[in-house]
Structure formats: C-alpha cells, structure tokens
Amino acid sequence: MPSIVALDLETTGLDPEKDTIIEIGAIRFNSRRIEEEFSTLINPRRPISEFITRLTGINNQMVQNSPTLEEIIPELEDFVADLPILGHNVKFDLGFLRQEGLFRYNEGLDTYDMASVLLPSAGRYNLSALGQHLGIPFPATHRALDDAKVTQGIFLRMVDIANELPLDLLAEIVRMSDKVNWGADYLFRNALKNRGRELSSAVPPKRGPIFTTPAPPPITPREPAEILNPLDVEEVAAILDRGGLFSKYFPNFEFRQEQVTLCRAIASALSDGYHTLAEAGTGVGKSLAYLVPAAMWALENNTRVIVSTNTINLQDQLINKDIPDIKNALDIPLKAAVLKGRNNYLCPRRLEAFRRRGPENADEARMIAKMLIWLSETKTGDLSEINIIGPTERAIWGRISSNDEGCSTEMCVRRMGGICPFHRAKQAAHEAHILIVNHALLLADIATGNRVLPEYDYLIIDEGHHLEAATTSALSFRVTQPDMDRTLRELGGTSAGALGRMLVIAQEVLNADQMSALQEIATHATDKAFQFQNYTKHFFIAVNNFLEEMREGQHPSAYAQQERIIPATRTQPAWSNVEYAWEDALKALHPLNVSIEQISQALSEMSEAGLEEIEDLISSINNIYRQLLEYENNINALVFEPEEDQIYWAETSPNRQYVTLEAAPLHIGHLMEKYLWHEKTSVTVTSATLTTNGEFDYIRDRLSAVDADFLALGSPYDFQSSTMLYIPNDIPEPSDRNGHQRAVERGLINLCKATGGRTLALFTSYTQLQKTSAAISPALAEQGITVFEQGQGASPHALLENFKTTDQAVLLGTRAFWEGVDVPGEALSVLAIIKLPFAVPSDPIVAARSETFEQPFYQYTIPEAILTFRQGFGRLIRSHEDHGIVAIFDKRVLTKQYGRMFIDSLPPCTVEVGSLSNLPRTAATWLGI
Numbered sequence: 001m002p003s004i005v006a007l008d009l010e011t012t013g014l015d016p017e018k019d020t021i022i023e024i025g026a027i028r029f030n031s032r033r034i035e036e037e038f039s040t041l042i043n044p045r046r047p048i049s050e051f052i053t054r055l056t057g058i059n060n061q062m063v064q065n066s067p068t069l070e071e072i073i074p075e076l077e078d079f080v081a082d083l084p085i086l087g088h089n090v091k092f093d094l095g096f097l098r099q100e101g102l103f104r105y106n107e108g109l110d111t112y113d114m115a116s117v118l119l120p121s122a123g124r125y126n127l128s129a130l131g132q133h134l135g136i137p138f139p140a141t142h143r144a145l146d147d148a149k150v151t152q153g154i155f156l157r158m159v160d161i162a163n164e165l166p167l168d169l170l171a172e173i174v175r176m177s178d179k180v181n182w183g184a185d186y187l188f189r190n191a192l193k194n195r196g197r198e199l200s201s202a203v204p205p206k207r208g209p210i211f212t213t214p215a216p217p218p219i220t221p222r223e224p225a226e227i228l229n230p231l232d233v234e235e236v237a238a239i240l241d242r243g244g245l246f247s248k249y250f251p252n253f254e255f256r257q258e259q260v261t262l263c264r265a266i267a268s269a270l271s272d273g274y275h276t277l278a279e280a281g282t283g284v285g286k287s288l289a290y291l292v293p294a295a296m297w298a299l300e301n302n303t304r305v306i307v308s309t310n311t312i313n314l315q316d317q318l319i320n321k322d323i324p325d326i327k328n329a330l331d332i333p334l335k336a337a338v339l340k341g342r343n344n345y346l347c348p349r350r351l352e353a354f355r356r357r358g359p360e361n362a363d364e365a366r367m368i369a370k371m372l373i374w375l376s377e378t379k380t381g382d383l384s385e386i387n388i389i390g391p392t393e394r395a396i397w398g399r400i401s402s403n404d405e406g407c408s409t410e411m412c413v414r415r416m417g418g419i420c421p422f423h424r425a426k427q428a429a430h431e432a433h434i435l436i437v438n439h440a441l442l443l444a445d446i447a448t449g450n451r452v453l454p455e456y457d458y459l460i461i462d463e464g465h466h467l468e469a470a471t472t473s474a475l476s477f478r479v480t481q482p483d484m485d486r487t488l489r490e491l492g493g494t495s496a497g498a499l500g501r502m503l504v505i506a507q508e509v510l511n512a513d514q515m516s517a518l519q520e521i522a523t524h525a526t527d528k529a530f531q532f533q534n535y536t537k538h539f540f541i542a543v544n545n546f547l548e549e550m551r552e553g554q555h556p557s558a559y560a561q562q563e564r565i566i567p568a569t570r571t572q573p574a575w576s577n578v579e580y581a582w583e584d585a586l587k588a589l590h591p592l593n594v595s596i597e598q599i600s601q602a603l604s605e606m607s608e609a610g611l612e613e614i615e616d617l618i619s620s621i622n623n624i625y626r627q628l629l630e631y632e633n634n635i636n637a638l639v640f641e642p643e644e645d646q647i648y649w650a651e652t653s654p655n656r657q658y659v660t661l662e663a664a665p666l667h668i669g670h671l672m673e674k675y676l677w678h679e680k681t682s683v684t685v686t687s688a689t690l691t692t693n694g695e696f697d698y699i700r701d702r703l704s705a706v707d708a709d710f711l712a713l714g715s716p717y718d719f720q721s722s723t724m725l726y727i728p729n730d731i732p733e734p735s736d737r738n739g740h741q742r743a744v745e746r747g748l749i750n751l752c753k754a755t756g757g758r759t760l761a762l763f764t765s766y767t768q769l770q771k772t773s774a775a776i777s778p779a780l781a782e783q784g785i786t787v788f789e790q791g792q793g794a795s796p797h798a799l800l801e802n803f804k805t806t807d808q809a810v811l812l813g814t815r816a817f818w819e820g821v822d823v824p825g826e827a828l829s830v831l832a833i834i835k836l837p838f839a840v841p842s843d844p845i846v847a848a849r850s851e852t853f854e855q856p857f858y859q860y861t862i863p864e865a866i867l868t869f870r871q872g873f874g875r876l877i878r879s880h881e882d883h884g885i886v887a888i889f890d891k892r893v894l895t896k897q898y899g900r901m902f903i904d905s906l907p908p909c910t911v912e913v914g915s916l917s918n919l920p921r922t923a924a925t926w927l928g929i
Contacts, residue, residue: 001190003030004109005079006086006155008147009093010056012044016095020044021069022058025144026079027152034152038079039145041066054777056142069100077102084109084186088127088151111151113184114158117366120374120386124798130154162191169376170195172355173369182362184369229300231271236293237264239330246288249329254880258713259285265711266684267293270305270458273681275708277464277699279690281715281907282874286686287314287322290460291434295326295334297458298433306435306456308442310463310470311820312384315436323434337428338436339453341444343403345422346371346381349412351400353616357501367396381421395486404619430454439463439470446675447475457681464685465867468702471668472845477634478662481540487627488533490620491596493526494519498620502603505613509606518602525595528588535585542574542581543650543659549574564844565638565648582639589632596625634663649844664845666852669704677705689870693901698863717877719907724885724926728916731891734835741768744834744889745775747916748810751830751887752776754920755927757785757808759830762818762872764837766791769812772834776810784808790816803827819871824878829927831876831886836893836902837868862898866905873906885923 007026013019026038041058043066053059084107087093091110097103115125122133127150128140136153138146162170170192177185239245241260247253262280269276270293280286294305309315315338323336351371359365370393374386388397402422412420429435437453439461445452461467492499499522506518549572550563569575600621607614638648638661645667651660665671676683685703692698696710728747732739752759757780763769773789780787785808788799796816803811804827811817818837821828838861839846850856876884886909893899894913903911912922 001031001159003028003035003083004086004155005029005083006148006152007080007090007093008087008144008151009096010052010058010142010144011096012046012048012052014092016099019096020046021096022048022052022063023056023144024072024076025146025148026076027145027148028079028083029152032156036079037145038076040072042072043068050774050778054774054781058143073100073102080106082106086111086151086155088112088130088147088154107186109155109186110184111154111158113182113366114187115154116387116389117184117370118158118161118187118373120370121377122387125387125389127151127154129798158187159191162187163194165191165373166376167192167195169372173372176358176365176368180359180362180365182359182365182369184366188369228303231267231293231296231300233264233267233271236267236296239263239292240288246325246329250325256283256285256716258716259289262286262289262686262711262713263292266290266460267296269682269684269709270294270297275677275682275705276684277690277696277705277708277710278684278686279696279710279712280686280688281713281717282688282877283715283717283879284688284713286462286688287318288326290462290684290686291318291322291326292330294434294458294460295323295330295332299332299334303458304433304435304454304456305458305460306437306442306453308437308439308459308461310439310466312438313820314462315438318436334434335428335432336434336436337425337432339425339429339441340382340438341403341441341452342422343398343401344383345402345420345425346378346383347400347402347404347407347422348381348420349407350402350404350616350619353613354400356613360496363392364396367393371400380424391482399490399620404623407619439467440474443471443474443671446471446671449675459676459680459683461683461685462687464687465689465699465871466687467672467685468668471671472664475668475671476662476664477630478660479631479634480658480660481536482658484536484631485533487624487631488529491525491529491624493529494522498617498624499525499599501613502599502617502621505611505617506606509611509614518599521595521598521602525592525599528592528595531588532585532592535581535588539578539581539585540659542577543661544652546572546574546578547650547652547659560651560654562649562651562842562844564847565642565650567642579639582635586632586636589628593625593628593632596621596628600625635661638663647844647848662844666848669702673704677707683708688874689867691905692863692866693905698859715877715907717880717882717907719877719909721910722877722883723907723909724922725903725906725909725911726885726887726919726922727891727894727911727913728887728889728919729891729894729913730915731889733891733895740889741771743916744768745772747887747889747919748772748832749776749779750917750920751832751923752780752785752810753783754924755830755929757806757810758826758828759810759832760803760817760821760823760828760875761810761812761832761834762837762875763812763814764835766814768834769814773812780810785810787812790814817875818868819874821875822878823875824882828876828878829884830923831873831884833869833872833886833888833890835890836865837872838865858898862901866902869902870905883927885926887919887923 005026005028007024009021010023011019011021021042022044023041024038028035041063043063045068048058048060048063080103082105085094085103086109088111090108094103094108112125115122115130123129127147131138131140131150131154134154134157136150136157138149138153140147140150170188173188174185174192177188237260240263242255247255258280262278262284265276265278266289280289290307294307297303298305307318309318319336319338323334326332327334355368359368378385383397383401388394402420412423435454435456441452489497491497494500494503503519503522506515510518547561547563551561563569600618603614603618603621607618637643637646642648645665647664647666649662651662653660685705690696690699691712700706700708700710731743731747734740748761763772769790773787777787786806788803788809788811790796790799790813796813799811800821800823803809804823841847841850850860853859873886876882876886893902914922
C-alpha cells in the first residue's frame, strides 16, 4: 500500500466560503509505519467564537502569534505532495483546502464511508464513537493532530476487517466498483490485491443472501378453544404476590401491591371480555402485570394476545427479558414473537435483483456493499440491526425492503424458499400466543381493515399516552420534491432505471414488432416523466412563493415556516398559482400513469417466458405506479378537494432548502371506536400517564373510550421522602424572554455547582437550550462539570450514556428526553424543568384540533401539557433508593389559575417555594451534599 496522509482540520465554522482554518494536523504513514507528523495552529485573522473554543479548546490568545494559512501552505504542500488524503468526512476537509487552491487532484479517502460499509451495525459513525468502538488508543479531542491519529487508527482497523472478508464477497464488491467510483472502493481493491494468490481458487459469489438460520416449517394455524375457559383471577394475581411463583424463582423479586392489583384487573378484563384504561405510576412493573395474565389467558384458550408498544426499547425488554422470565418462572410452553411493518425487513428477492443489475451510482454501490457485508452477520434481516444513514440510504432501503405490496406468499416461497425475513416473522406471528407489535403497525392494521396482523380479539396497548400521536403519524402523508424526484429516477427512462432494464430484458423475449411497440410506450412514458418532473419543480416553486407571500415581507426565521391550507387559504391570490402549477403537472401525470399501466400489462404477458427479472420488474413498476397515485390523490386533496377530517399544510425547512406538503387526520377516535372498542373482545390501554388533574376524561375523549372501565394506581415509591419539588417564586415568567433566560442561566450555574452536576434540564425550545448551553458551559467547566447538549451530533442514546458515565455532568435536552430516560442512582439527582411543556399553538395539528373545542386552552392544550409534564417528572425517581430534587423554573405554576393543575397531577412530594438564590443551598441540603 502506498503512503497516505491522514489529515484533520479545525475551523471557525462549517462553510468553506465564509469560515477559515484554525488548526491543521496530519500524519504521513505507510501501512503501520508513521513517516512524519505535521501540526500547526493557524491565525484566522478573525475572532474565534466561544462555541468553537468550547468544542476545540482553541482560543484567540492561542492563535494570536501563529502563522497565517498563506505562510504554512508551502510546507503543507511539500508534506502532502500528490498522496491520497485520508479524513473522516474528508469532503469537509478537502472543501476548505480546495477553497485555497490546494490538493485539487489528490484522491480523497473517507473513513466515515469505510466504516458505514464495513461496520453496518455500528450505532454511530462519528470519529469519537468509532475510536471507542474499535479500541483506538488515542482519544478524539477535536484537536487536529489527535483526530488525525484516530482517523489513521480507524483506517488501519478497516484494512484489517476488509482483509478478513470472504474472497468471493471482496471480488463482487470490487467488480461492482469497476462501474462506479464510490469512495471506499480503494480499501476493497487493496484487500483483493493483497489476497491475489487466492483468486485462482475463488468460488463465484453467491447470488442469493443466505441467512444462517434455516427456513421455518409451514404455519401451524392456531385453533382457538371453542368454549373459552375463564381465568382464576386470584390464582393469576398470586403469581406476582408475596410467596408467589415469581418470588420463589427470582430470590430478589420485589413485591409491589400496585403490580398485583393491575395484574388482577387485566386478568379480569381478558377473562370477562371488557375494555380498561389503566394508569400505573413509575415503578409498578406494568409489563409483568399484563404479560402474566396475557400468557395464562392465551395458553388456557389457545388464543392470541397482541401487545402494542410505542418504543423499540420496550419491545426489546418484553421479548428478551420479561417473557423469558415468565416462561422460566412458570415453566410454560409460551410462544412469543415480534412483528414489525414490512419496511423493517430486508427482501432477499429484491436485493438479489439489485445485485444482478449492479449499481447505477455511487450511493447504490455503497449500499450494495453495505448490505452484502451485513448479510454475513445478520440472522434476522431486521432493519433494527443495521444503521441506515440519511435520506439517500433510506430511499435505497425502501427499494430492497419487504415493503412490496405486489409480493405474495406464494411468490416469496417459490423464489426464495422461505428465507425471507418478513415471511419468517409472519409465520412466527401466526403461531405466537403473545405477539408484540408497535403502535404504527397496529394502526396500519386498523387503517387497512385488519389485513396486516393475524386475527386477534385481545389487545394490550402499553405506552398508551402515545396512541393518538402514533395514529396521527401512521396515517399522515408527506412529500417533498426530492421524494418525487427519487420515484421518477427509479422509473428512469429508455436507457436507465426500471424502464431501461425492461427494454434490455424485452429484447430476449419479444419479436421485432412487439419490441417496437414496447419501445414506443417506454419513450412516451419517458417523455411524460420528464415533463412531470419539470412541472413538479414549478409546482413546488409556486408553493414556496405562496409561503413567501404569507410571510408578508418578513425575513425567514431560523425555524420552519408552517402554513395550514384552509378554505381561507384558497382565496389568497398566490394560491391560484399553486393550483395552475398542479393542473399542469396533472396533464403529464395522467398520461404517464396510463403508459405505466400499459407497461405493467406488457410485462405480465412477458412473464410467461419465466424470467425472474421480469417478475422483479413488475414489482418495481407497480410500486412506482402506487407511489405516483398516492402523490396524485393526496396533493389533489390538498390543492383542490380537501377532506373534512384531514389537516393540510405546507412547510419550509429552516434552511429553506425544500418545501414539504403534509396531511394528517383531524380525529382518530372514530377509528379506535370502529376497529378496536367495537370489534375486539378486550382492549387494555395502560401507561404511567393517562390522567390529567386526576381524571381520565381527556384521554377517554381523545380515544373515544367512553365505555371503558378505568383504574388509576399510584407509584410504589415514597415521593414524599424521596423527592423535593422546588418552585422559585421570584423568577421572571417566560413571557419576559430576556429576564427569564438570564434567571435560568444564573439558576442552573449555581444549582449545578452546588450539586456537582448530576442534573437533567428539560427544555421546550432548542434555541433556548443552545443559548443556555453557551452561557453555562464555560462557568461549569471551571468546576470540572461537563455539559452535554442535545443536537451536538450525538444521538440521544449516546448523550445519555455519556451523561451516565461522567462523574460530574449536566445534560440539556428537549422533547427526546422528556420520557424514556432511565438513570437510576446518584448520576441523576436533579431535574430542572425550564418551562411548562405547552405545544406550539401555530403547529398545524395543534391549531386544527384546538378549533374543535369550545375552550381549547383548558380542554386540549393544558391536558396535553400535563401529560408531557408528568412524563418529564418521572425521569427523576427510578428506584426505591433514588433521592432527588425537581426544580421548576416556570413561575406560572404559582401565578396562573391553571398552575395548580400541574402540581396536583404529580404524586405527593415535599414542596418548597422560595427564592431562586436559595435553590442551590436547599438542593445541596436535600441531597446531603
């Protein structure tokens, strides 16, 4: 392998045209031998921001006497010469260097690209995370030379991993790269070159992805008992009671009366066939409380119970921990399975077709290589096992996932012999006593008239406070111009995409006359697709111009602009241009769809030739046709013919790069009523937060659960002795933005200094979070307290793990952290709620639903905020041993009439109202610091 230069830059910002370099670090190496190092600070001739100083540790004083970029260029050019430049996201570094006229012709090698392919299951691909994951001995510090060393270390590990790949896999990736240069192919070419001696004995690459587990046997239909056997409710509840089977099998099992009560209630609901809303506070152990009676009911009556959750984390807990515990403790032959939507599973048939035709661009080449490497390690083909990055990879995944409505079970078994992950998951679902799904799949089943899931009469919905939002999301529509462009690129034309592949294959099976006719249809479709694409560009321009008109000359803000499309909207002069533009687009779309129908018919006739490629093409063409029809129907409704029960809006992204058109259901209760409450024998909805101000009225109304029983169980935790609720009475209200912000900054600095960090601060505004982070980080850093800020590039999960493992830390988070955060012990001792979590009134869904109430603030806005507020409060106390303080930096809980409703919705705590200046001392005393 020739010499390579690993290089990293630190800069004043992200834009090569506006920002400049403040540090360069580089290592020239050959294989594992370092030849020379290069490192220098650069005087940028402009101030370095506080944010960059916090990020890199480089301040204005450090660069004051450093050379300018122009002064070090000759030395840097001599160091790099014409060697390949290795970087992590190397396009960023090369962008700055080439802006200065440097290294225009050097090959760029990207460890980010390499890792995203060779480590398809890695959780994150940023430099620090990869360095830790691979055990690189140097830390990524945001200093240039350190990061260059980590980049080199990652590259060497990537070389090792590539060299260990099966030879046939290497050969296929390299052969694929002959058509397309995709950035990471350098690594695979060198790996294949290193193993050249083995080439003569290499076997041809396998053409179908082979999963290591065998195909399952045919489905054994579950025959429910003709006469249902009721459960002995007390016997079921005794399993979790003192001295029960669980306490005997698990010596450390903790008895909780609330858990036993909930178990008894759900056993009765299943056995007697009625519906229940059950709130169970933090620490009750809801999952065991519903899984035990569900398991006993399903086994006793050879039936199926569906359990629906909102989060993957809870699904994993149920299938990997709770259900195995139940099987072991009760010694029962319980069958359980998880079923996800079709888009969550790889389709071997579609991937095989993708491989057979080869990549048409660098993105496809990278994705094929990533899939092939993933196939050597996955046993399930489940999307949760692979890290799909960004919209491009997600779009390609959509073309190789099982989300193909045209694929029948018969075709799947005939073509792939039962190895399809979705086929396996469906079989397991049909045989399961307990089937775990997520809310989105449950609601997709509802929307399609129960055609997705196997038949069921018994349903338990956990995390039920998310049900309305999940239903809304599952039944929503959104489209951007890039979405439509991707669909049309997939369709292609006479020399590319599905149409191009069709004409190549057709030459093998059609005579000259038939080929000429098909060529004419394909040419017509190509022309109309091109016209439609141009018209859609003008259409989205018209929508964007309309949004500008609605701003009435105001400059775009840093936030997304959202405008509801209501009857008054359609009277605006600028809206007529939107209508005209979409009418023009329809003039091309209608004949395009006619041509696609003709092509589908021609392909069906050609399929008699028995070529598998034709079946794959039929599937692709039909999926494109369905997608175009979805665009047409939904955009027609948005522009011309709105449905009464739908909400429509247009939105621009904060950077104004694209416009999104969206639609969502106004109400979901009628769907719940029709498909769940009236159709199913027993439905239980449970959560830690279902009530507002101690009542179920709000959630019953939103879900149309008027006939459901209800049960509210508190937490087994003693909040009175474990939790102090501190409310500063002299802090400005949020309406005084500057005053409130200054008080929040001052209060957090003093509070965190007094407690040594150990604080989670929950915000409702990301802008306020950023301002607060910039203000408090330097002061807390002086005390050795690290501030972790949501949005700094790490995932919420990664931020949480870093927070847990850092001795003195503060975590600032927005919506992603108001629930699902579980940090037992002293690592989280202080919870700061910066503002009451009211929804943004201008949000289209919030605004439309508010209009359906006589008193929207009290009937809709406050109950929604209370549910979120209670979820946020629940982040603090996660075990009997936890002890902490909740500080509410929003005086409205004291000054407003509705404020008491928030406090009364919490479990009884020790409450103290006092000055902001007394908060640090009070917190330290309460925590015993």
